[in-house]
Amino acid sequence: MNRKFIWGVATSAYQIEGAYKEDGKGLSIWDVFTKEPGKIFQNHNGDAACDHYHKFESDIELLKELGVDSYRFSISWPRILPEGVGRINQKGLDFYKRLVNLLLEAGITPFVTLYHWDLPYELHLKGGFLNDDFSDWFGEYAEAVVKTFKDKISLFATFNEPQCVIGLGYGTGIFAPGYKLPKSEILRAVHNLLLAHAKAVNVIKSHNPSAQAGLVTCGAAFYPVDNKPENIKILPLAYQSQYDELSILLYTDPIFFGKYPEQCYKDYPQFYENIKPQDLKLISTPVDYLGINNYEGVPVEADGENSFKMPIRQYGYPQTSFEWAVEEDCIYWISRFLYERYRKPVYITENGMANNDWVQLDGRVSDPQRIDYLKRYIGKVLQAVKDGVDIRGYFVWSLLDNFEWASGYSKRFGLVHIDYKTQKRSPKESFFWYRDFIKNNKF
Numbered sequence: 001m002n003r004k005f006i007w008g009v010a011t012s013a014y015q016i017e018g019a020y021k022e023d024g025k026g027l028s029i030w031d032v033f034t035k036e037p038g039k040i041f042q043n044h045n046g047d048a049a050c051d052h053y054h055k056f057e058s059d060i061e062l063l064k065e066l067g068v069d070s071y072r073f074s075i076s077w078p079r080i081l082p083e084g085v086g087r088i089n090q091k092g093l094d095f096y097k098r099l100v101n102l103l104l105e106a107g108i109t110p111f112v113t114l115y116h117w118d119l120p121y122e123l124h125l126k127g128g129f130l131n132d133d134f135s136d137w138f139g140e141y142a143e144a145v146v147k148t149f150k151d152k153i154s155l156f157a158t159f160n161e162p163q164c165v166i167g168l169g170y171g172t173g174i175f176a177p178g179y180k181l182p183k184s185e186i187l188r189a190v191h192n193l194l195l196a197h198a199k200a201v202n203v204i205k206s207h208n209p210s211a212q213a214g215l216v217t218c219g220a221a222f223y224p225v226d227n228k229p230e231n232i233k234i235l236p237l238a239y240q241s242q243y244d245e246l247s248i249l250l251y252t253d254p255i256f257f258g259k260y261p262e263q264c265y266k267d268y269p270q271f272y273e274n275i276k277p278q279d280l281k282l283i284s285t286p287v288d289y290l291g292i293n294n295y296e297g298v299p300v301e302a303d304g305e306n307s308f309k310m311p312i313r314q315y316g317y318p319q320t321s322f323e324w325a326v327e328e329d330c331i332y333w334i335s336r337f338l339y340e341r342y343r344k345p346v347y348i349t350e351n352g353m354a355n356n357d358w359v360q361l362d363g364r365v366s367d368p369q370r371i372d373y374l375k376r377y378i379g380k381v382l383q384a385v386k387d388g389v390d391i392r393g394y395f396v397w398s399l400l401d402n403f404e405w406a407s408g409y410s411k412r413f414g415l416v417h418i419d420y421k422t423q424k425r426s427p428k429e430s431f432f433w434y435r436d437f438i439k440n441n442k443f
């Protein structure tokens with residue numbers, strides 16, 4: 001393989017930046033949602049988070065020490081457009097300009113996510129994803145970002161995890177804005193998100209045809225309980241059995257195939273039969289890659305010729321402190337399935353684990369579980385590459401411990417420990433492990 005495999009780390013704006021109303025930033029739905037009592041673990045919020053807005057220079061020093069090829073971060077829409085559309089907040093844009101310039105000086109490729117969940121609150125008040133103007137609003141925001149950075153940023157993700165944006169934000173309501181909407185409205189929100197994605201891809205390509213644009217997915221990562229041929233054979237069926245707003249295919253099939261999963265048309269003919277053909281044409285605007293976020297999976301087993309079951313795991317199975325299973329086969333199979341289905345290059349845009357880390361008496365933060373987890377999952381990623389899956393890069397979630405959405409600061413995913421009282425950064429042992437791995441194992 002000649003192309004250089006990219007090793008990186010990922011973060012997102014709301015989870016690390018803080019400075020939630022500084023320098024003209026508008027509010028996002030997360031700024032508001034976190035203030036509703038009882039929504040977030042111990043009512044934590046991202047007002048200060050890791051104070052990355054003020055500490056980005058020293059955080060970039062950490063990235064340099066780590067030796068990553070790329071840094072995936074997100075831009076806060078309301079920091080740039082406080083009302084979501086219209087007036088640009090120059091100070092917000094300047095923050096990202098300084099960040100991007102420093103990354104480039106350090107030889108680190110910026111990988112920018114346009115939407116990592118912090119919808120401008122003003123647009124939420126106008127209906128957010130349910131307003132059919134949503135895709136134009138997003139296009140305007142994309143234009144503001146891409147125009148500014150066209151010569152500097154060549155890797156873009158439009159949306160991070162639409163499954164969580166819509167499924168958890170508008171379906172179960174556990175994430176901002178906390179709605180539990182009827183199906184008809186959820187389907188419309190999904191459709192508007194996909195239109196917005198496509199408009200942003202066109203904006204990116206119009207400014208820089210050689211930039212790479214894609215979307216980042218999550219969702220159930222089915223993997224066979226063992227390597228028996230019948231269990232491997234049944235996998236596509238398991239993936240295809242899911243087509244609701246938490247599934248993968250509801251978002252990726254329209255992008256790559258220009259149509260929603262077949263079953264959607266059968267279940268909700270009224271909505272799907274009335275979609276304009278030009279919408280689907282737009283949604284299927286070619287992308288350059290598919291981003292996959294993966295942490296755990298769902299074991300499946302053949303149950304006769306054409307059906308499968310999902311056996312519960314053997315009790316005592318390994319778990320992270322989020323109670324997510326450690327089962328590295330999932331990252332292999334989800335990458336392979338999605339690559340074989342769409343034949344598009346893949347980036348593993350997030351992978352990592354929450355662990356109960358603290359600064360020890362001797363000042364070290366040892367997290368052997370995380371090192372072992374990364375070894376297991378990276379090993380499977382490399383195996384998939386060997387088996388012909390076109391994976392272009394891998395990003396650890398996350399550089400820093402940070403605000404873990406509904407779980408607040410109770411879950412630590414970082415390679416770097418944060419003391420939230422002092423904002424002191426302490427690289428964990430996994431940080432040094434990943435540094436050495438990158439240094440010695442480039443391929």
Ligand code: GCO
Nearest residue numbers: 012160161164293350397404
């Ligand atoms: C997500 C987001 C990240 C999370 C991470 C751990 O996957 O939910 O992209 O923001 O923090 O995945 O849950």
